[in-house]
Amino acid sequence: MSAKRLEPFKQDIYRCIHCKACKFSYSGSPEKSGPGEYKGVLYEGMLNSCPSGIEFGWEGYWNSGRMWIARGLLDGTLKPSEAVRDVLMPCITCGNCSTQCENWIDTVGIIEAMRATLVDAGIPLLDRHALIKQFATDLNNPYGRDKDKRTDWAKNDPDLKTQIGKEADEAYFIGCTAAYNQTNIASATTRILKSLGINFAIREDEVCCGSPFFRIGEVDFAKGLMKKNLEVFSKYKRVIFSCAGCYRTLTLDYKKHTGKPVPFETIHAMEIVANAIKSGKIKIKAHPDLKGKTFTYHDPCHTGRHMFLEEKQELMRGSKNMFLDSRKVKQIHELFDIPRVILNAIAKANGAKFVELYRNMEESFCCGAGGGVRAQYPDFSLKTSSLRLDEAEAVGAEIVTTECPFCWRNLYDANEKYQHPLKVYGILEMLDKFNLVEIQANPVPPPEYAEKAKPKK
Numbered sequence: 055m056s057a058k059r060l061e062p063f064k065q066d067i068y069r070c071i072h073c074k075a076c077k078f079s080y081s082g083s084p085e086k087s088g089p090g091e092y093k094g095v096l097y098e099g100m101l102n103s104c105p106s107g108i109e110f111g112w113e114g115y116w117n118s119g120r121m122w123i124a125r126g127l128l129d130g131t132l133k134p135s136e137a138v139r140d141v142l143m144p145c146i147t148c149g150n151c152s153t154q155c156e157n158w159i160d161t162v163g164i165i166e167a168m169r170a171t172l173v174d175a176g177i178p179l180l181d182r183h184a185l186i187k188q189f190a191t192d193l194n195n196p197y198g199r200d201k202d203k204r205t206d207w208a209k210n211d212p213d214l215k216t217q218i219g220k221e222a223d224e225a226y227f228i229g230c231t232a233a234y235n236q237t238n239i240a241s242a243t244t245r246i247l248k249s250l251g252i253n254f255a256i257r258e259d260e261v262c263c264g265s266p267f268f269r270i271g272e273v274d275f276a277k278g279l280m281k282k283n284l285e286v287f288s289k290y291k292r293v294i295f296s297c298a299g300c301y302r303t304l305t306l307d308y309k310k311h312t313g314k315p316v317p318f319e320t321i322h323a324m325e326i327v328a329n330a331i332k333s334g335k336i337k338i339k340a341h342p343d344l345k346g347k348t349f350t351y352h353d354p355c356h357t358g359r360h361m362f363l364e365e366k367q368e369l370m371r372g373s374k375n376m377f378l379d380s381r382k383v384k385q386i387h388e389l390f391d392i393p394r395v396i397l398n399a400i401a402k403a404n405g406a407k408f409v410e411l412y413r414n415m416e417e418s419f420c421c422g423a424g425g426g427v428r429a430q431y432p433d434f435s436l437k438t439s440s441l442r443l444d445e446a447e448a449v450g451a452e453i454v455t456t457e458c459p460f461c462w463r464n465l466y467d468a469n470e471k472y473q474h475p476l477k478v479y480g481i482l483e484m485l486d487k488f489n490l491v492e493i494q495a496n497p498v499p500p501p502e503y504a505e506k507a508k509p510k511k
C-alpha cells in the first residue's frame with residue numbers, strides 16, 4: 055500500500071520521540087500564572103492543549119499517539135482502514151501540538167497527509183464529509199447553498215452592490231461561511247474597506263477555497279477548487295480576506311500545492327485596519343454600549359498559529375544548525391499584534407478593558423470548528439468552543455471577539471447552547487456595528503506608534 059503522501063514527512067515522523075509534551079499548552083513555561091480555578095479547571099501552569107485528546111481520551115486521539123499511527127502507515131505495519139480513519143478524523147488540525155513540540159514536528163502536515171493516504175487507499179469519507187464534498191461539487195460551496203446566491207448579501211444592499219465585478223486592482227475573497235451564513239461579517243468588511251477608500255472587486259465566480267477538503271485528505275478535489283480560484287483572482291494585485299481559513303488556504307496551501315506563492319499579495323482585512331490606526335488614517339470612536347466593558351480575543355488558528363508556525367519552519371529550513379535566530383522569531387511573532395492594535399484602540403476610546411485569554415497567540419486553544427470537525431462532529435465541536443468560552447469567563451470577559459466567520463459561528467452557537475453570558479463579535483463587525491471608525495482628513499500617528507512611523511534617517 056502506497057503512503058507516498060507521508061514520504062516527505064519521513065524525517066519528522068521518525069523524529070517524534072513520543073514524549074507527549076504536545077499534550078500541554080505552555081510546555082516551555084509550566085510556572086505561568088493565570089486567573090486560577092474556574093468551573094473545575096485550574097488556569098495555572100500547563101493546560102491540556104488538544105481538544106480531541108480531551109474529548110476522546112485514548113492515546114490515539116492525542117497527537118503523540120497519532121505520530122505512532124503515522125509511523126505505522128508509513129512503514130506499512132498499519133493498513134489504511136475505516137478504524138484508522140475514525141481515530142484520525144476528530145483532529146481539528148489546530149496545530150497546538152506543533153507549537154508545543156520542541157522537536158519541530160509538522161504535526162498538522164502529517165495528520166493531513168495521513169488522511170490523504172486513507173483517501174488514496176479508497177477508504178470512504180465519513181458521511182457528512184461525503185455530503186459537503188457533494189455540495190461543493192454541485193454548488194461550489196460546502197453548505198449546499200445556491201451558487202448563484204453567493205453575493206446576495208451585497209446585491210441586496212445598494213451601498214455594497216457596486217463592488218460586484220468592479221474594475222479594480224484588488225479583490226475581496228468572501229469565503230463560503232461569510233457569503234452564506236455570517237453575512238454580517240462580509241457586509242462589515244465591505245463597508246469598512248470602502249470607507250478606507252480601497253478600490254476592490256467582489257467576484258461572483260469565486261468558489262470554495264478548498265480548506266475543508268485539504269484538511270480532510272481530499273487533496274485532489276481541493277486542488278480542482280484551487281485551480282478555479284486562481285483563474286478568477288490571478289489578475290489582481292492584492293486579495294483581501296475576512297476569513298482566517300480562506301486566508302491560510304490561499305497563502306499556504308495554494309503555495310504548497312502549486313510549488314510557488316499565489317501571483318498576488320494576500321492580506322487579512324484586519325491588517326489593513328490595524329495599519330490605518332497606526333498611521334493615524336482612522337481614529338477609533340467611543341460607543342455607549344462598549345463603555346467600561348471587558349473584552350477578550352480568540353486567536354483563530356489559521357491567521358495566528360498556522361502562519362507563525364509556517365514562518366518559523368521556513369526559518370528552520372534555512373538554519374544550518376537547527377537553531378533559530380531569536381530576533382527573527384520575535385519579528386514574525388509581531389503578526390499576533392495585528393488584531394491587538396485594533397482591540398487596544400477600541401479599549402482606549404471606550405474606557406474599556408482588553409484582557410488576554412489564558413491560552414493565547416501561538417498557544418491559543420482552538421474554537422473547535424476546523425479540520426472538518428464541525429461538519430462531522432457538531433457536538434464535540436461545540437463542546438470545545440464552550441471550553442474556550444469558559445476560559446473567556448475565567449479572565450472576566452463580557453465580550454469575546456475573533457476575526458474569522460467560522461470561529462465566530464462556533465463561539466456564537468456554543469454561547470447559546472451552553473448558556474454562557476457572553477457576547478461574540480468579529481472585530482470588523484464590532485467596528486461596523488458600533489460605528490467606531492472615523493476617517494481622518496489629516497492623519498497623525500497616535501503617540502504609541504509615532505516613533506515607528508518616523509522616516510528612518
Ligand code: SF4
Binds near residue numbers: 158161
Ligand atoms: S510530536 Fe513532539 S512533543 Fe509530541 S510526542 Fe512527538 S516529539 Fe513529543
Ligand code: SF4
Binds near residue numbers: 144
Ligand atoms: S492538531 Fe489540535 S486537535 Fe489535532 S492532534 Fe494536534 S492539538 Fe490535537
